[in-house]
Every structure is written in C-alpha cells, then in structure tokens.
Amino acid sequence: MLKLPPDFIFSQASLQDFLTCPRRFYLRYVRHLVWPSAGGGEAFEWEWRLSLAQDFHHLAHQKALGLPDQLLEPLVQKRSAELFQWWRQLREFWQAEQEATLGGRRYPELTLTAPLGKIRLLAKYDLLIAHPDGQWSIIDWKTAQQRPSTRALHSLVQSRLYPYLLVRAGASLNAGKAVEPEQVSMVYWFANHPDNPETILYSQAQFQADEDFLLRLTEEILGRREADFEQTSDERACAYCPYRTYCERAFVPPSSYEVEENAELLELSLPQDWEQIGEIEY
Amino acid sequence: MPALNRQQLEVIQRPLGERCFLEGKAGCGKTTAAVERLLYLMQAGVPAHQILIYVPQRTVAQPYRQALSVPGVMAGGAVTILTLSGLARRTIETFWPLVVEQAAFGQADEWPVFLTLETAQYFMAKLVQPLLAQGYFASVNLHPNRLYSQILDNLNKAALVGFPHTEIGERLKEAWSGSPGQLSIYDDVQTCANLFRAFCLEHNLLDFSLQVEIFIRYLWPDPLVRQHIQSQYRHLIADNVEEDAPVSHDILRQWLPQFDSALLVYDHGGGYRVFLGADPSSAYSLKQACEVHFTFETSFVTNAALQRFEQSLLWAFGAPPPAPPPQTLHPPIQPLFERFYPQMLERVAEEVAQCIEEEGIPPSQIVILAPYLTDALRFTLADLLEKRQIPLRSHRPSRALREEAEIRCLLTFAALAYPEALPPNTLQEFDLIAALLQAIDGLDLARASLLARIVFRKTDGLPTLSSFEQIQADVQERITYRVGERYERLRRWLEDARSAEPEELEIFFVRLFDELLSQPGYGFYRKERCGELTANLVESARKFRQAFRESMNISMEERNREYLRMVNEGLIAAQYLRSWQAEDEEAVLISPAYTYLLSNRPVEVQFWLDIGSSGWYERLFQPLTQPYVLSRRWQKGQVWTADDEAQVAADNLRRITLGLVARCRQRIYLGYSEYSAAGYEQRGDLLRVLQDSLEMAVRRT
Numbered sequence: 001m002l003k004l005p006p007d008f009i010f011s012q013a014s015l016q017d018f019l020t021c022p023r024r025f026y027l028r029y030v031r032h033l034v035w036p037s038a039g040g041g042e043a044f045e046w047e048w049r050l051s052l053a054q055d056f057h058h059l060a061h062q063k064a065l066g067l068p069d070q071l072l073e074p075l076v077q078k079r080s081a082e083l084f085q086w087w088r089q090l091r092e093f094w095q096a097e098q099e100a101t102l103g104g105r106r107y108p109e110l111t112l113t114a115p116l117g118k119i120r121l122l123a124k125y126d127l128l129i130a131h132p133d134g135q136w137s138i139i140d141w142k143t144a145q146q147r148p149s150t151r152a153l154h155s156l157v158q159s160r161l162y163p164y165l166l167v168r169a170g171a172s173l174n175a176g177k178a179v180e181p182e183q184v185s186m187v188y189w190f191a192n193h194p195d196n197p198e199t200i201l202y203s204q205a206q207f208q209a210d211e212d213f214l215l216r217l218t219e220e221i222l223g224r225r226e227a228d229f230e231q232t233s234d235e236r237a238c239a240y241c242p243y244r245t246y247c248e249r250a251f252v253p254p255s256s257y258e259v260e261e262n263a264e265l266l267e268l269s270l271p272q273d274w275e276q277i278g279e280i281e282y
Numbered sequence: 283m284p285a286l287n288r289q290q291l292e293v294i295q296r297p298l299g300e301r302c303f304l305e306g307k308a309g310c311g312k313t314t315a316a317v318e319r320l321l322y323l324m325q326a327g328v329p330a331h332q333i334l335i336y337v338p339q340r341t342v343a344q345p346y347r348q349a350l351s352v353p354g355v356m357a358g359g360a361v362t363i364l365t366l367s368g369l370a371r372r373t374i375e376t377f378w379p380l381v382v383e384q385a386a387f388g389q390a391d392e393w394p395v396f397l398t399l400e401t402a403q404y405f406m407a408k409l410v411q412p413l414l415a416q417g418y419f420a421s422v423n424l425h426p427n428r429l430y431s432q433i434l435d436n437l438n439k440a441a442l443v444g445f446p447h448t449e450i451g452e453r454l455k456e457a458w459s460g461s462p463g464q465l466s467i468y469d470d471v472q473t474c475a476n477l478f479r480a481f482c483l484e485h486n487l488l489d490f491s492l493q494v495e496i497f498i499r500y501l502w503p504d505p506l507v508r509q510h511i512q513s514q515y516r517h518l519i520a521d522n523v524e525e526d527a528p529v530s531h532d533i534l535r536q537w538l539p540q541f542d543s544a545l546l547v548y549d550h551g552g553g554y555r556v557f558l559g560a561d562p563s564s565a566y567s568l569k570q571a572c573e574v575h576f577t578f579e580t581s582f583v584t585n586a587a588l589q590r591f592e593q594s595l596l597w598a599f600g601a602p603p604p605a606p607p608p609q610t611l612h613p614p615i616q617p618l619f620e621r622f623y624p625q626m627l628e629r630v631a632e633e634v635a636q637c638i639e640e641e642g643i644p645p646s647q648i649v650i651l652a653p654y655l656t657d658a659l660r661f662t663l664a665d666l667l668e669k670r671q672i673p674l675r676s677h678r679p680s681r682a683l684r685e686e687a688e689i690r691c692l693l694t695f696a697a698l699a700y701p702e703a704l705p706p707n708t709l710q711e712f713d714l715i716a717a718l719l720q721a722i723d724g725l726d727l728a729r730a731s732l733l734a735r736i737v738f739r740k741t742d743g744l745p746t747l748s749s750f751e752q753i754q755a756d757v758q759e760r761i762t763y764r765v766g767e768r769y770e771r772l773r774r775w776l777e778d779a780r781s782a783e784p785e786e787l788e789i790f791f792v793r794l795f796d797e798l799l800s801q802p803g804y805g806f807y808r809k810e811r812c813g814e815l816t817a818n819l820v821e822s823a824r825k826f827r828q829a830f831r832e833s834m835n836i837s838m839e840e841r842n843r844e845y846l847r848m849v850n851e852g853l854i855a856a857q858y859l860r861s862w863q864a865e866d867e868e869a870v871l872i873s874p875a876y877t878y879l880l881s882n883r884p885v886e887v888q889f890w891l892d893i894g895s896s897g898w899y900e901r902l903f904q905p906l907t908q909p910y911v912l913s914r915r916w917q918k919g920q921v922w923t924a925d926d927e928a929q930v931a932a933d934n935l936r937r938i939t940l941g942l943v944a945r946c947r948q949r950i951y952l953g954y955s956e957y958s959a960a961g962y963e964q965r966g967d968l969l970r971v972l973q974d975s976l977e978m979a980v981r982r983t
C-alpha cells in the first residue's frame with residue numbers, strides 16, 4: 001500500500017493533482033521530489049500572478065476582519081494597477097452584497113476537516129457565511145484572467161470537496177446542529193469578471209455522489225503501488241508542471257482556446273505554491 | 283488511545299474553565315496527556331478552530347499534528363498550531379496597515395518583506411563590511427559570517443527578552459570583567475545593531491527580531507488586534523513552555539485569564555534553547571497564573587535499570603545517595619573505550635549493526651549523539667554504516683549549500699558566465715577541475731586536470747575557457763573526443779550566456795540544469811539528488827531576489843553579483859530543509875545532542891560519542907554576545923565571572939545528561955577515545971561524572 005507521511009491530509013490540491021496526473025501526485029506527495037522548475041520569462045509572469053492572487057486573498061481577508069478601507073487602499077494602489085482594479089471590484093461587491101450574499105456571520109480563512117474511510121480530508125475556505133435564515137454560502141475568490149466555463153468549474157475537485165466538507169464538519173460552527181446539503185451553496189467570484197459569478201447549489205443527492213466519489217478516489221490512491229502512478233497522457237498538463245524536465249516531457253504550449261476553456265485546470269498545473277493559495281501554513 | 287494512568291486521565295478530563303499547569307521530567311507522559319486532552323476537548327464539543335496549540339518551535343507540535351491527522355478524529359474545524367514567531371508574522375501580515383506608520387517604517391504605502399536568516403545576514407554584512415574596513419572589530423578573531431550572525435543574535439535576544447535593542451552594548455559592557463579592549467567591541471556591536479535596525483525600518487524589512495518587537499510593542503496591545511486574536515482562540519495547550527522566551531511568557535500571562543481552558547506543560551530540566559532565548563524560570567512563573575497544578579513523576583520511557591542509573595547520576599551531581607535497589611540491576615551502560623578516535627567510530631558502527639541484526643531494534647530507534655556534528659564525522663559514520671547496509675540520517679540544519687560539490691559546480695559555471703561577478707582571481711583551476719568532474723559524464727580526475735590546465739585562462743584575473751578545438755590532436759585524443767564534444771557544448775553554452783543579456787541567476791541555474799547538465803552525457807542526468815540540490819540553490823537565489831525592494835535602487839546585475847559573492851563567502855545559501863526531510867523514517871539518526879533533545883523523541887538505544895570532550899557542556903565561543911547576560915534574570919550591575927562560567931558549564935552538563943537518559947528506553951553506549959579526532963587527550967567532566975555514577979551504581983548493587 002502507498003506510504004504517505006503520517007500526518008498527511010488530503011486537500012483539493014492533492015486530489016486535483018492526482019486527477020490531472022497520478023505521477024505528479026506521486027512525485028509531490030509520496031516522493032517529495034523537489035525539482036528545479038522550468039525557467040524562462042513565463043516563470044516570472046507566474047510568480048507575479050501568484051503573488052497578486054495571494055495579495056488579493058489577503059486583502060479580502062483583511063476586509064472581512066474589518067480593517068478600514070482607507071488604510072488598505074494606499075498599499076493596494078502602490079502595488080499594482082491590476083490589484084487595485086480587483087480591489088475596487090471587491091469593494092463594490094462587498095457594498096452591494098452586504099446584506100445578501102455576505103449577510104450573516106462571517107468566517108474568513110477557515111479550515112474544516114473530516115475523516116473519510118481511512119483518510120482525512122481538509123478544505124480551507126476563503127470565506128464562509130452563516131446566513132440568519134440557516135443557509136450557508138461558501139465564497140471562493142478567483143483571480144484567473146479568463147473565467148472558466150460552468151462545466152470546467154463543476155468538474156473541479158474543489159466544487160465537490162468544499163460543500164461536502166461543510167456538510168460533514170459544519171456542525172462545529174452551528175452549535176452542534178448538522179448543516180444540511182440543501183442549506184449550502186458555493187459561489188465562485190471572479191475579480192476579473194465580477195458580474196459573472198458562478199453559484200453551485202448543493203443537494204442531498206450531490207452530497208451522496210461526492211462522498212462516493214471522494215471515497216473511491218482516495219481508496220484508489222491508497223491502493224496503488226509506486227509503479228502504478230502513471231504519467232498523464234495529456235501532455236498539455238505538463239506545460240507548467242514543475243516536473244516537466246524530470247519526466248522528459250516537451251513543452252507543449254496550451255492553445256488560447258484551451259486556456260480559455262480550462263483556465264482553472266491550467267492554474268492547477270502551476271507550481272505548488274500557486275495551488276496552495278489559501279492553504280499556506282505558518 | 284494509548285494506555286493512560288490515573289493521573290493522566292485526571293488531567294485529560296479536567297472541566298472547562300480551568301487553567302492547569304502540568305510539570306514533570308521528560309518521559310512521564312505529559313505530552314501524551316496533553317494530546318489526549320486536545321482530543322477530549324474536541325469530543326466534548328469544543329470547536330477545533332477555537333483551540334490553539336502553542337509551542338516554542340514547530341517540531342515540538344509533531345505529536346499533536348499526528349494525532350489530528352488520524353481518521354478517527356471527529357469532523358470539525360482545524361486546530362491552530364503556532365509559535366511566537368508564527369503568531370507575530372501572521373498578525374503583522376494581517377494588521378500591517380495599523381503599524382506601518384506607527385512603527386515609523388520608511389515606505390508607508392508598501393507591504394513588508396519578511397527576511398530569512400540568510401537575507402538578514404546578507405543585509406547585515408552589507409552594512410558592516412564598510413565598517414570592518416574602517417577598523418571596527420579589529421581585535422576580534424572571528425570569521426565575518428559569525429560576526430554578522432552574533433550581532434543578529436543580540437537583536438533577537440533584545441526582542442525575545444523584551445529590552446530595547448539600543449541597550450545591547452551597555453548591558454554587555456556592564457557585565458564584562460575581562461580586558462578593557464573588549465568594551466569598544468561592544469560599542470561596535472551596538473553601532474551595527476542600530477544601523478541594521480534603521481536600514482530595516484527604512485525599507486520595510488522585517489528580520490526575526492523586528493517581527494517580534496513589532497508584534498509585542500504595537501500589535502498585541504492594540505484593542506482591535508487583541509480582540510481578534512482572543513476571540514479566535516478560546517482554549518490553549520502550550521507545550522514545552524520552558525523552551526520559550528520571556529516575551530512569549532508575558533503574552534501567555536496576559537492572555538491566560540481570557541481562555542475558557544488552558545493547559546501549560548513544563549518540562550523539568552529543560553531550557554535547552556537558551557541560545558534562542560529559552561527561560562525556564564520565567565516559564566515556571568506561569569504556574570502562579572494557573573489555579574490547578576499537576577506533577578508527573580513516573581517515567582514511561584526509561585526501564586528500571588536506567589532509572590537507577592539516573593539516580594546515581596543525580597548523586598554525582600550532588601544529590602544524596604540513592605537507597606540500594608531491591609534487586610540487582612546492572613546499569614544498561616556499555617562503554618566503547620578505544621585508544622584512537624577512528625577505532626571508536628568503528629566500534630560504534632559494529633555495535634549499531636549488532637543492535638539491528640541480532641536484537642531486531644529498528645534503525646529509527648537508534649540515535650548517535652555527539653557534542654558537535656562535523657562533516658568529517660557525518661561522512662565517516664555514513665560510510666561505516668553504509669558498508670553494513672544501515673541507513674543514516676542527520677540533523678544538521680545549517681549546512682551551507684556551497685559545501686555540496688554539485689552546487690560548487692553550478693557556481694563555478696555562473697562565475698564563468700559572469701566573470702565580473704566575483705573579484706579577480708577568485709576562481710582557480712582546481713575549481714574548474716572539480717566542476718568538470720561533476721558536469722561531464724565519463725570524465726576522470728586525470729583527464730579533467732589535463733583539460734582544465736589547457737583551457738582555463740585568465741584575462742586581467744577574469745576567467746575564460748578556450749576551445750577544445752585549439753588543443754593539440756594527441757592531447758585531444760588522450761582527453762577523448764567524446765569528452766571533448768561534451769566540454770565544447772558546455773563551453774559554447776556558457777559563452778552564449780556570457781554574451782546574452784544578463785538574466786536572473788535563478789533562471790540561469792534552471793537553464794543550465796535543464797538545457798545541459800541534466801541531459802544525457804552530463805553528470806546530473808537522471809540524478810535526483812542533483813535536481814534537488816539545484817532546486818535548493820534556485821530557491822535560495824529566488825528568496826534573495828525577493829528581499830530587495832525598489833527603494834534600494836539595486837540593479838539585477840548588481841544583485842546577481844552580490845549573490846554569487848555572498849554564496850562564495852559561505853554567508854548565504856543555507857541548506858533548505860523541507861519539513862518532510864526532517865522525518866526520514868527508517869534510518870539511524872546522528873545529531874548534535876542539543877538538537878536531539880529538542881526533538882523530544884525517545885529511542886531504545888543511544889550512542890554518546892566523544893564523552894571525553896568538553897563540548898558537551900561548555901558554552902560556544904561567542905565574543906559578541908552573551909545569552910546569560912542578555913537574559914531577563916541577569917541583574918543590572920552584576921559582573922560575569924569565571925565562577926558564573928563554571929556554574930553554567932555544570933548546569934549544562936547536568937541538564938544534558940539527565941535529559942538524554944530520560945529519553946532512552948533500553949541502553950546507552952558510551953564512545954570514548956583517549957585521543958580526540960584532532961589528536962588531543964580528552965578528560966572532560968562528562969567522563970568524570972559518568973565514571974563516578976557508574977562506580978556508585980555498581981557499588982550499590
């Protein structure tokens with residue numbers, strides 16, 4: 001059976017890694033292989049985008065904690081025009097949704113975890129809202145330049161894991177009362193497309209399907225032997241994978257259509273830090 | 283659930299609303315009880331996100347992390363695990379806008395940059411080097427890198443103990459009783475500390491000391507911040523409080539009344555991190571802030587014979603003699619005494635093999651301890667154990683990347699691609715020989731030397747490489763055409779890099795690795811270790827780049843030069859230890875004794891090497907700092923004397939021997955050679971104490 005570190009907890013990043021490329025999962029989480037990742041101009045572009053995305057999540061957190069806008073604004077303005085633009089969109093969203101999407105008790109940057117079969121699962125939420133009417137919203141900030149299609153968003157592990165874990169572990173935030181699937185919705189909010197968020201409503205049937213999916217997926221991972229973690233056959237996933245040279249895969253730049261359609265999935269093939277936005281430990 | 287005794291259960295099941303202080307020596311099940319208390323709280327309905335585990339360093343939290351990751355733990359939020367530095371950094375990041383002006387940072391509209399130890403050392407070096415040229419520290423015989431780190435250390439002490447950094451020099455001077463020449467050194471220390479702090483403030487750079495100070499002085503007292511932190515965490519478990527610094531204790535003291543429950547765990551005989559500000563007596567004063575007290579006395583770790591040995595050790599340290607044991611207990615101490623050091627190491631390797639092969643002790647249950655862990659010792663032991671097919675891992679966090687041959691190879695090529703980066707004549711022929719040996723597959727020393735002798739040129743002291751084609755045909759043949767072809771490709775690659783627009787060093791290293799060294803025919807091909815080392819160097823160069831801000835007005839070329847120079851001087855590029863590396867499973871561990879003690883992990887068998895050495899208990903030579911004088915316990919006006927020094931050594935000896943025994947289950951081997959590795963006779967106090975206590979133990983049985 002697979003040997004993971006004793007304190008390993010499955011997150012959306014590791015599960016998505018496995019789905020994108022089992023080999024990558026193996027190299028990153030089992031072998032812990034650190035590899036010099038591809039250089040070139042794009043590396044700085046990714047790093048810059050990563051740091052802006054981190055800054056934006058950070059700002060949203062600060063705003064949720066009640067830090068005054070006028071203290072935050074000069075720092076944002078100086079940092080970058082793009083970040084400032086996102087910030088303005090966020091402020092507007094905040095203003096407009098104060099009582100609706102954002103109305104209720106707020107839990108910014110909260111982590112929930114639950115056992116499933118032989119493993120534990122973990123999700124770190126950008127913002128969780130317990131609405132006064134008993135409904136729950138999961139808000140996830142996205143800074144990708146392209147807005148992924150609804151289909152691409154629904155296919156993300158995150159879209160299954162986050163609502164699932166809220167139902168499984170939400171009682172701890174709800175005075176011991178279980179959170180029902182029908183009470184949960186997940187909102188992807190796009191800083192570059194603020195008028196076009198994606199809302200996913202949860203249901204009992206979906207909860208059951210997600211549980212089966214997550215159980216099967218994690219059991220499959222645990223049941224594999226080293227040699228069974230095959231490389232993906234879709235070489236586009238290798239484009240920005242840190243192990244591209246290790247796997248001796250050629251650089252196949254994704255076409256602009258693919259970038260548009262799979263922006264989110266492509267982001268998930270970025271270096272580990274990128275995927276860990278919101279899962280950064282101290 | 284582990285088997286728990288009545289006392290442990292009592293601690294675990296205490297009602298909410300209480301603050302408990304749990305003390306006892308190592309191995310008595312305190313952490314086990316605290317971990318179970320955590321699980322008990324969660325079972326009792328306490329939301330996990332309201333629980334804070336507070337530890338002096340992250341490794342101490344491993345038992346908690348492990349307990350929380352098992353599937354059996356109920357669903358809910360995540361328990362937070364923090365150190366003082368984590369709490370400070372997290373709070374500064376979140377509430378930075380509240381302090382940027384108040385603390386007089388120079389760039390009011392910029393985010394902070396958190397310095398790593400190496401980038402802090404770099405900026406310190408940058409500020410201090412011009413002063414060295416002016417005669418500062420002239421009378422100190424110390425490598426500049428140690429000089430920089432000791433000044434930083436002083437700043438850290440000031441922050442952790444809680445006194446203004448401007449008092450460092452004065453405090454050191456006041457306690458000094460030696461030659462008056464040293465006093466001006468302390469003035470130099472103060473000047474450099476002030477300069478560094480002013481520079482950090484001007485550019486929003488936060489080294490460890492400034493992080494702690496900003497948190498303590500500005501953020502913790504701020505009502506918004508305090509409210510946020512205190513409402514977030516309602517339950518506290520603080521483990522190994524004796525290894526934490528006084529300001530950490532101050533925070534806990536103020537915070538304790540606000541918690542709905544708290545458990546503080548204190549280890550008797552601890553305080554190993556004194557160099558990092560640990561203050562057991564300040565920690566012990568927290569007992570008064572707790573209404574319920576527990577003391578655990580029975581060891582779960584040591585067997586009866588080792589407990590007996592512990593008593594005779596205590597006697598050797600001045601306690602009354604222990605009562606004779608009810609049955610004959612031979613001390614489980616095995617001397618490995620040899621005349622010379624290499625023989626002693628050979629014996630150690632033999633005994634390790636015997637433990638594993640004949641007694642079935644897993645390698646992970648064996649630890650080899652030494653007062654210092656030198657490269658020579660590590661390599662010799664690794665070699666001796668490898669011959670016996672025994673894996674070895676080491677705890678030695680600060681190893682400069684430059685010490686790795688593969689890294690030196692990358693640096694040599696960087697110096698050839700950017701010849702102006704290093705001072706003239708820095709690069710020598712032997713550097714090129716070593717680099718070629720690493721880089722080109724199938725090259726032996728004789729050919730590498732021959733090739734290097736011919737192609738390595740210097741123009742005005744700056745290195746260049748000439749072409750293989752210019753070499754005489756018979757010599758080409760000796761070197762071989764295959765090697766020649768590989769060399770030529772490498773040379774042209776470097777030539778291209780040299781004539782192209784300069785690029786960030788991290789990109790240069792990745793390209794060199796990617797396009798050349800990891801290709802078939804080159805030395806890094808399909809070698810994971812080479813990949814990892816290159817990745818470490820790339821990461822170090824990246825962190826270095828990220829520490830610079832626009833306000834410093836430094837060009838990329840200049841920054842690259844600085845980086846290469848600093849790595850070359852061994853100042854930066856410490857090995858990057860990733861969290862998982864620290865826990866390499868099934869291997870024998872070799873570690874300096876203090877590092878092992880801090881990891882708090884009992885084992886079946888310990889080997890103590892070099893018990894004749896005084897390095898087990900003597901203070902390191904640190905002419906620019908003094909952890910005891912800069913501690914909170916030190917009285918103003920007191921003078922540090924030889925008696926104080928002797929007392930510290932005696933305390934260290936006691937603490938370390940008893941601490942190690944408490945972390946051993948079965949047996950201790952004592953490695954001693956009449957002559958040390960350097961050929962000196964050794965008769966330190968540890969040897970004496972061990973002899974006395976062993977004699978006593980044998981007499982009493």
Ligand code: SF4
Nearest residue numbers: 021231238241244247
């Ligand atoms: S490079 Fe491609 S095949 Fe290799 S781990 Fe990455 S995604 Fe998988």
